[in-house]
Amino acid sequence: MQRILPRGEIESLDHTHIPRIFQAESRFVFQERASRLRQLATDSPIQAYLLLMAHVADAQHNALAKYTALPGASAEQVDRAQTHGMPPLQATGWQRDPQWRQILADIVQEVLQQPDVLAAAQTVLKDLLQAIEQEPEQLEALADAMLARFEEGIDAARAPFVMAALQVYWTRLAVDFDTAQLPVITPFGVCPCCGSLPVSTIVRIGGSREGMRYATCSLCSTEWHIVRVTCTHCEDTEKIAYHSIADASEAIKAESCGKCHTYRKIFYQEKDQMVEAVADDLASLELDVLMGDEGFFRVNDNPLLWQSAKDS
Ligand SMILES: [Zn+2]
Ligand SMILES: [Zn+2]
The missing domain is CATH 3.90.1670.10 (FdhE-like domain)
Known part of the structure; x- marks a missing residue:
């Protein structure tokens, strides 16, 4: 009778094995993005925007290091993902912890402190800070619409900053996720961890x-x-x-x-x-x-x- 090898052993026999995924390096992911944005800004027609987003990436780097205890996938969610071959940290429909809005506030405040932020961007950032305090449900709706990729209902001026906060939130969840728990197969064309494009x-x-x-x-x-x-x-x-x-x-x-x-x-x-x-x-x-x-x-x-x- 043929002996069936457990999964890890099969992989160790297969020397041509291609690693399926790489988790982000939490110490570098946003820092590398910030320095690349600055490098590309030097001779870009959208220099001011790239430099603004470099500040955003710096703030993301700091937020990722600060928020280290976000609630991840429960055992039940992992089980369900494995049964159905679905991403375990599926972004659409995920019950986000309110800490994501605190991450957003941190990013907005840090960017606002930079001396070279143009007046138009300052206005957007100040409005966002006010919304975080006074209209959190508006931001929740915007986040839902962005994650679901709705064609309408997306405030294009606020979207990059809200997405920056969501990126920090999900990067933390993905970095902390034990990849041995990933379903063997997930749908083509979307992230095996969170189902995004x-x-x-x-x-x-x-x-x-x-x-x-x-x-x-x-x-x-x-x-x-x-x-x-x-x-x-x-x-x-x-x-x-x-x-x-x-x-x-x-x-x-x-x-x-x-x-x-x-x-x-x-x-x-x-x-x-x-x-x-x-x-x-x-x-x-x-x-x-x-x-x-x-x-x-x-x-x-x-x-x-x-x-x-x-x-x-
Ligand atoms: Zn095609
Ligand atoms: Zn993902």
Whole structure:
């Protein structure tokens, strides 16, 4: 009779095993984003915005270190996720602890203290502080709408800051989650931990990730493996094409799918070691314009830049 090996042993026999996910490094994730945003800002047409978001990422870094005891998935939630092959920290419908609004207040206050924040952004931030105090239900509704990716009811000026707080909240949950508890299979195209969409994908260098492509979660910062030359939205492999801006960095391309007519950006670490999933996506809006002209759609917004329905 054949002996059936337990899962861990099978993996240890398989030397070509590709790590399925990488949890965010809580000490670096937002810090790296902040420094990349500053680097990209130097010759960017949206310099002021990138610098504002660098302050946001700095504040996220501090908040992630401060809020270390958020209630995670219960044993029952983990069980249910395993039974149904669903992400255990599913963002939509999650009972958020009110601490997330405290995280938001911390981020807003820290950004407001920076000397170079423009008047328009200051107004948005001060309004937000007031809303945290006086209209928390408004912010809960906005957070729900953003996590559910509703087309309407999203205040585009407040959204990046609210999303920044939600990112800290879910990054903490994901970092603290024991990945051995992940269901073996979760739906394609969404984060195995929280069920959110990826912001972009990166072809990595070094160690077990050499040449492998990982998607970065727009919410909980987890990275998960997706086979290359595969549509990250519909999983098609037949009509994949690559697009880039002439004279721009070779590290940045858009991967389009002729079947579902969407695209997502793909970054190549061998061409630029510093590429960062959120920062490089935000700083390459020119490529989004090109893709729009070629008739492809973005599946999801950058978490730090939202368009209101009427603008799009
Ligand atoms: Zn996630
Ligand atoms: Zn597709």
